[in-house]
Amino acid sequence: MIGVFREHDRLGRRLVLILRGLPCAYGKCTFCPFALEQTLHTSRILGDNKKIIEKAIAIAMREGYRRIAVFNGGSFHELPYLVIEQLKPLAKNKIFEIEERSEYVTYDSVTALYDYYGPEKLIIRVGFEVYDEEIREEKLRKGMPNSELYRVSRLRETLRSKGYDVEIWTYLLFGIELIPEDKVEESLYKFRELFDGVIAVRYKKYNPGHPEPVPVSRKLARLLEKYADLVDWGGEQWIIAGKEGSAPG
Numbered sequence: 001m002i003g004v005f006r007e008h009d010r011l012g013r014r015l016v017l018i019l020r021g022l023p024c025a026y027g028k029c030t031f032c033p034f035a036l037e038q039t040l041h042t043s044r045i046l047g048d049n050k051k052i053i054e055k056a057i058a059i060a061m062r063e064g065y066r067r068i069a070v071f072n073g074g075s076f077h078e079l080p081y082l083v084i085e086q087l088k089p090l091a092k093n094k095i096f097e098i099e100e101r102s103e104y105v106t107y108d109s110v111t112a113l114y115d116y117y118g119p120e121k122l123i124i125r126v127g128f129e130v131y132d133e134e135i136r137e138e139k140l141r142k143g144m145p146n147s148e149l150y151r152v153s154r155l156r157e158t159l160r161s162k163g164y165d166v167e168i169w170t171y172l173l174f175g176i177e178l179i180p181e182d183k184v185e186e187s188l189y190k191f192r193e194l195f196d197g198v199i200a201v202r203y204k205k206y207n208p209g210h211p212e213p214v215p216v217s218r219k220l221a222r223l224l225e226k227y228a229d230l231v232d233w234g235g236e237q238w239i240i241a242g243k244e245g246s247a248p249g
């Protein structure tokens, strides 16, 4: 659901902007629902996002938000550049959080964005989803092999050694038939070693052709709540295009 949302959870008090994006240029992941909210109509993208950003700037100033997250159901670098420019007041001197596919996360792209925005800290979320490369590449069709996973993980050190306050977090997908629970568990531990933060996201099925959701054991739920930085069990703002996904009870 696009819009501005006030969040107060384990990550602290945050303002979350969910923007309208262009269709993801990669667009091949087998579980991805984001096309439902995306459009090829640039005027709609620019119009909707301008309203969201103006509203967010007013709220952030009035209510003193220090942490801002911007999501567009794809990669931040695929937003029209006008939108990226309009976001500048929300990023300057703030903890600013975005999401990207790994191929957009390079030393030059990150430092250019950082230098342009001047944030207190830049957090980039990348959806590696599962540590097991075969599941990620063959079943989820993420198109982000382990060579990318380790490259992005190492990039954190390079950026920090040059004085850039950048953190790279990853999403971890669970509750989907394609990822057995032991592989979710393995991912949780590996991702904690390789990245600065882990956000576990429970799968919801929006498209009849997509994989099935599966129940989540109490053991896994407890583990995720204990070791992930945030567990997204599915809040109102994460409902895509006003459709309830089918999640197990």
Ligand code: SF4
Pocket: 024, 025, 026, 027, 028, 029, 032, 033, 034, 073, 074, 075, 101, 127, 142
């Ligand atoms: S990279 Fe993200 S937005 Fe693109 S198809 Fe995969 S899950 Fe969807």
